[in-house]
Amino acid sequence: MRPVVLCYGTRPQVIKASVVRRLLMEAGPVVAVDTGQHYDYELNALLYAQLDVSPPDHCLDVGSASHGVQTAAILERTEGFLRGFGAGAVVVIGDTNSTLGAALAAAKLRIPVVHVEAGLRACDGLMAEEINRRAVDSFARLLCTPSAAATARMQSERPDAQIVETGDVARDVLESQLARLPSIDRIRPAGAADFIFATLHRAELTEDPSVLTQVLETLASLDRPVLMAMHPRTHAALEGHGLGAGSRGTLTIMPAVGYHESLALTRAASAVITDSGGVQREAYWLGTPCVTIRTETEWLETLAAGANRLVPPEAISTLPDHLAKALGAPAWDRDAYGTGNAGRQVADATAALAGWTG
Numbered sequence: 140m141r142p143v144v145l146c147y148g149t150r151p152q153v154i155k156a157s158v159v160r161r162l163l164m165e166a167g168p169v170v171a172v173d174t175g176q177h178y179d180y181e182l183n184a185l186l187y188a189q190l191d192v193s194p195p196d197h198c199l200d201v202g203s204a205s206h207g208v209q210t211a212a213i214l215e216r217t218e219g220f221l222r223g224f225g226a227g228a229v230v231v232i233g234d235t236n237s238t239l240g241a242a243l244a245a246a247k248l249r250i251p252v253v254h255v256e257a258g259l260r261a262c263d264g265l266m267a268e269e270i271n272r273r274a275v276d277s278f279a280r281l282l283c284t285p286s287a288a289a290t291a292r293m294q295s296e297r298p299d300a301q302i303v304e305t306g307d308v309a310r311d312v313l314e315s316q317l318a319r320l321p322s323i324d325r326i327r328p329a330g331a332a333d334f335i336f337a338t339l340h341r342a343e344l345t346e347d348p349s350v351l352t353q354v355l356e357t358l359a360s361l362d363r364p365v366l367m368a369m370h371p372r373t374h375a376a377l378e379g380h381g382l383g384a385g386s387r388g389t390l391t392i393m394p395a396v397g398y399h400e401s402l403a404l405t406r407a408a409s410a411v412i413t414d415s416g417g418v419q420r421e422a423y424w425l426g427t428p429c430v431t432i433r434t435e436t437e438w439l440e441t442l443a444a445g446a447n448r449l450v451p452p453e454a455i456s457t458l459p460d461h462l463a464k465a466l467g468a469p470a471w472d473r474d475a476y477g478t479g480n481a482g483r484q485v486a487d488a489t490a491a492l493a494g495w496t497g
Contacts, residue, residue: 176203242279252280258292311479363389440476
C-alpha cells in the first residue's frame with residue numbers, strides 16, 4: 140500500500156490538514172510534510188497542541204521569502220523528499236505557495252495530486268493566491284470542491300478530472316473544537332463586553348503605510364471597542380512604516396492569538412472585521428456578522444447569505460455604515476459549504492485514488 144503524502148505549511152492549512160490526516164490514517168499510511176512557510180510558533184506549532192494532532196513527520200523549513208524564492212524552495216525540497224518515495228498521491232490544500240510548490244513537485248514526478256478547496260475564484264487574476272489556485276486546479280487529478288458553485292466551475296474547466304463536492308474541511312475542524320474553546324473572559328480585556336473582533340494581514344492592507352493608517356484610524360473611530368489580534372505581518376508592517384504597534388482610540392491591539400482563542404473571540408463578538416478567508420467562514424458558521432476589507436471575496440456564498448459585506452480599502456470611510464447594516468442582518472442558513480463531513484469525503488476519494496480501495 141503506497142503512502143499518501145499530505146503537504147501544508149500555513150496556519151489555515153495546519154487546521155484543515157488535521158482532520159484530513161486523522162481520517163486518512165484510518166485507511167492507510169499517511170506522511171505529513173510541513174513546508175515551514177509559517178514558522179512562527181503561534182502561527183504553527185501551537186496549533187498542533189490545540190488541535191491535539193501529532194507534529195508533522197517531516198519539516199522542509201523553507202521560512203519566509205519573496206514569492207518566487209519561497210515557491211522555488213518548496214518545489215525543490217518537496218521534489219527531493221518525494222523522489223523515489225513511491226507516494227500513491229499528494230494532497231495539497233488551498234491557495235498558498237506551499238500548495239503550488241508541493242503540487243508542482245508531485246505533478247512533475249507523475250504523482251497524482253489531490254487539491255482540497257478546488258474551484259474557488261477571484262476576479263483579480265494576478266493576486267498571488269489566485270495564481271496558485273488556478274495553476275493547481277489546471278493539473279490536479281482529484282478536485283475536492285467546497286461548494287456547488289466551485290463544483291460547477293470545475294466541471295466546466297476540468298471535465299477530464301475527478302471532481303467531488305466535499306464541502307469545507309474547515310467546518311469539520313470548527314465543529315470538533317467548539318467544546319474546547321476557552322472562556323471569553325480569559326481573552327478579552329475588562330470592559331469590552333460588546334466588542335468587534337478584527338484581524339488584518341493581507342499585503343493589500345499592510346504594504347502601503349497610508350492604507351494601513353487609514354484602516355487603523357477608521358477602526359479606532361468606531362463607537363464600540365475593537366479588539367484586533369496582531370498578525371506578525373501586520374506587526375512587521377507597523378514597525379517598518381514607523382507607525383507603532385500600540386492601541387489607539389477604541390482600538391485595542393492584542394498579541395497574535397491561537398486558533399481556539401480566535402474562534403472564541405469570533406463567537407462572542409458583535410461583529411467581525413477581517414481580510415481573512417478563514418475568519419469570514421468561521422464568522423458565517425458561528426452566526427457572527429462579518430465585514431471584509433477587500434474588493435472581492437472567493438467565498439461568495441457568505442455574501443449571498445447576508446452574513447458578510449465587502450468594503451474596498453479605498454472606501455474604508457464607509458466602514459461604519461456597512462458595519463451598522465451587518466449588525467442588523469437577520470439570521471442566515473449556514474450550510475453552503477457542507478454540514479461538517481467534508482474530511483470523510485476527501486479521505487475516501489483520496490484513498491480510492493491512491494489505490495487503497497478496490
